[in-house]
Amino acid sequence: MNPLLRVSLFRAHHSRALTAAAPQSSTALRTTSRIGRSAGKRHYSTSGSDSPKRQQTASGARDRAAVGVFTPKAAVIFVLTSVGLYFYFNYEKQKLQEQKKKELESRKWGKAAVGGPFTLTTHTGAPFTEKDLLGKWSLVYFGFTNCPDICPEELDKMTEVVIELDKSYGPIAQPVFISVDPARDPPPQVAIYLRDFHPRLVGLSGTYEQTRAVCKTYRVYFSTPKDATPDGDYLVDHSIYFYLMNPEGEFVEAFGKSSTVQDVVTRVQEEVAQWEKEKGKRT
Structure with a gap:
């Protein structure tokens, strides 16, 4: 074969090979780029700078759940209510005792003077x-x-x-x-x-x-x-x-x-x- 013709055929074959391989290389490059960006995002979202804030929020929620509604204001209301109920029931008890005493006195002194020695x-x-x-x-x-x-x-x-x-x-x-x-x-x-x-x-x-x-x-x-x-x-x-x-x-x-x-x-x-x-x- 003519040497010049052989060189031309080699160059044409080599050019087609490069053309066929080029898209694959580009696809691989784009895939690698996306993976890199994705990894970067995951790394950013799980970085240590946001973790303490979340821990504090969760801890605060647990504290509020443990304390409930028993705030200082609620404590004052509870104490005042308890004292009020104590005095109320004590008053009612004394009132009932006085009423019973009056009934007994009425039964004793409210009767006619009937009966006696004989x-x-x-x-x-x-x-x-x-x-x-x-x-x-x-x-x-x-x-x-x-x-x-x-x-x-x-x-x-x-x-x-x-x-x-x-x-x-x-x-x-x-x-x-x-x-x-x-x-x-x-x-x-x-x-x-x-x-x-x-x-x-x-x-x-x-x-x-x-x-x-x-x-x-x-x-x-x-x-x-x-x-x-x-x-x-x-x-x-x-x-x-x-x-x-x-x-x-x-x-x-x-x-x-x-x-x-x-x-x-x-x-x-x-x-x-x-x-x-x-x-x-x-x-």
Whole structure:
């Protein structure tokens, strides 16, 4: 082959080789450049200059979460509220105690002056005074054995009341009948009269002076003449009540003819409950 032709062919081949290799080299160069820039960006974003700030922010968030809303202002409000509540409840407690004290005084001094010392004789002939009623609840009725209808009706009612109370408490109440007719109601007569009523009913009677004294003590109207005789012609008038007395001999309430058995039972139960609350016992 002609040498000149060989040189020309070599140069043409070499030129095509360079042309084919040039794009690859450029692509590699551009790729290398992007990688370098990317690495530079990553290096910049994770540089140590920003890390302390982020750590401080995270630490502050944790501190705020631990402290919550308990700021100095909140602490002052909490203390003032606590002190206010203490004084409020202490005031209410004292107020309640004063109210209870007044109620007790009212119960003690607000009652009528009913009841007191007396001396009479039972239907069995034994002496009987107000002290024999202490330590028990008592229902006291004033009447006379010749009473045609009112006295028997009231004593029947008293009997039913005692029966109902016995069901709830046992023998907690003592029924008492006091005659306002000393001339016609000696103990034997009273004993006969009581057979129709409650077996625990105690019948009491006495002389004219004793009867007048006990009626005055219980504020019962007494009209029997002083010179009355058993066969005399006279009328007896009296108050139509029976009285509830507590275990200390104090008057609680008077029940009139209009009071029903249930009225009396309910009232006695209320008094027994209150007594038990205050004294720790029923009698």
